[in-house]
Amino acid sequence: MALPTLSVIVPAFNEEDTIAATLDHLFAQIDEIDEIVVVNNNSTDRTEDVVRELLESQPKLRLVNESRRGVSFARNAGLDASTSDVIARLDADTLAQPGWALAIRDFFAAAPETVGVATGPLLPFDSPFRKVFANSNDRLIARARAASSDGISVVGLGMAPGGNMVIRRSAWSSVRDAVSDRTDIHDDLDLSLCVRRRDFSIAFILGMKAETSARRFRTNPVSYWRYTNLLTRTYKAHGMAHEARATRLEVWNNRAVHLVTWLPTRAYNPQSQRFSFGRMFTPEQDRITGEIGSASSN
Template identity: 35%
Template structure:
């Protein structure tokens, strides 16, 4: 089973090498790696090109700004029967590609996409994180965990059948400010597909979005309302607004632990509160 890996990037010089190092260890299991450069102005591209001698990498220039455009360009260019996707700060666990292949080999044909278990590598472990309950530290035990039905897919750790992508390609939105992964999940469900979560397909991801100032995080989480509107899902408007409220409560519960956590020393340091943080761009 050929698996193409798509990684959208925008000024990711601080993270992309670590992500590709994890892929490099599993290079025999990946058909191709498509890095979709969304107008990076730092050393991201140069770093990616250093891996070209060791990985089957293609760099795709995506001039229209936005994660959704970078993702679409990568998915469209992928030639594998399975299209996997991670973010530039995602660290896939050993056996990740094997877990993707095993999942789709066993899944019914109406299962179009899968998302994996995730944990923040740069944050204290919050037991109320929605994905922590599925993340298993022991790789042997992780393999024994059964996939579960899941309502959405998460772009930082996911895979989709290429034929399913092609069938909904014209139905996905490209409006600015949407959650493109949630929109894709809804497009799949509306077309009669199912989505699932596989604990065996584990990755560590960054919780850097939690370091955004409150106003910036509010703009980010309100993207779900924009996604509902652009999707034409009037039935989900109330749920989307409730989601925004709960997300902000969750954010403020985590605010001080996240901002004072030193991921290198693995301890809290109140001096980190004095650091000025630049807000992440909205997808």
């Protein structure tokens, strides 16, 4: 059975400290990838320079510039620029694990055309609550093994997190004019709802493993609360009033969890696996440089 071609897009805004490690993990499995498209989203740091330094030595690497700032603009520019049968997206602080690309190609070679989008296990490499996230992934994995005859996937998820997702080209073509570029809604949920409305389903692929930064959980409560508001606002934008009301419980639960875990997450040093008061005041740029470097060497 012929395997589909695979593009990987990496939207990046001011990611000079993380983009090289993200790309290195993709280069390690480049035989299974047809092209990597980094979308520089009007960065003001050296993100573009870091990528340009790699272009000559990595012929499958491409750079696209998107001046309109916002993850939906960057994502859409990358999806539009890609050329493969299936198009994966990784955040610029996310490390694809060995076998990631092949798992995607194997799955879509056998999956019915009605499966338009997929995601996979995504764990934070720098969180003291990594085991909690792993347990959540384990429940999905158990569901996949119980519900799927192929033992590698489960179909019927409600949303695919954009940090580790893949979309079939036919599904993207179908929803391209429907997805929103609003910056005040949740882009991952918006895309997932559009896909489902076009009768495509969302799958979970066991081998599509990636690890990412926990920096979202280190943001202050005010910023995190604003972020969680995007879920309810997205359902409202889609005219789904019942779902918007139902999501409020999920939103408040996420906020409560964030309040409990915020300070321990900021105080945690993944290299030493210890907590320290001073760690809470480490600038994010200094923190992420060391942590993604440590995760890359493991």
